[in-house]
Amino acid sequence: MIQWLSDSIIPLIVLMMVLVGMRKKVAIYDEFVKGAKDGLETTMNILPTLVGLMIAVGVVRASGLLDALTEGISFFTDAVHFPAELVPLGVLKLFSSSAATGVLLDLYEHYGCDSLVGMAASLMLSSTETVFYTMSIYFMSVNITKTRWTLAGALLSSLAGIAVSVWLAVQLTV
Secondary structure (H helix, E strand, O other): OHHHHHHHHHHHHHHHHHHHHHHOOOOHHHHHHHHHHHHHHHHHHHHHHHHHHHHHHHHHHHHOHHHHHHHHOHHHHHHOOOOHHHHHHHHHHOOOHHHHHHHHHHHHHHHOOOOHHHHHHHHHHHHOOOHHHHHHHHHHHOOOOOOOOHHHHHHHHHHHHHHHHHHHHHHHHO
């Protein structure tokens, strides 16, 4: 049942939209083309930001800065019993999910999926957000310049997600 629902949900939603559009006598194809055009314009507006973020993440990862950061704060991570190997993952996830996934695969290869580090890393990726990527895309697409408390709230929630991820992983591996 779940497999059928999973396979059918998107076609059913599309069919429902077409039927509702026909009932309301909306030019469905014209509206689709208009929406696609708006989507392409939005993509063109945010493309420079995306390229900049991807290049910055690539440079930081290739430069060894994340490894130096991990070494530099290991005294703190050791004091709070936080696996220092997860620091690069937590930092990269703020900017890029794909870069964080690459680090996750490296952690799996080195420590294993069922290890404390592997489980905590898996939980971290599913309980945190790409804060800077998301903020730049959403706020730039609607021209918002004053983000108020959004960044502080997003960083706090990511920190909470990271802390709970490690705590849960410890509970699961004991």
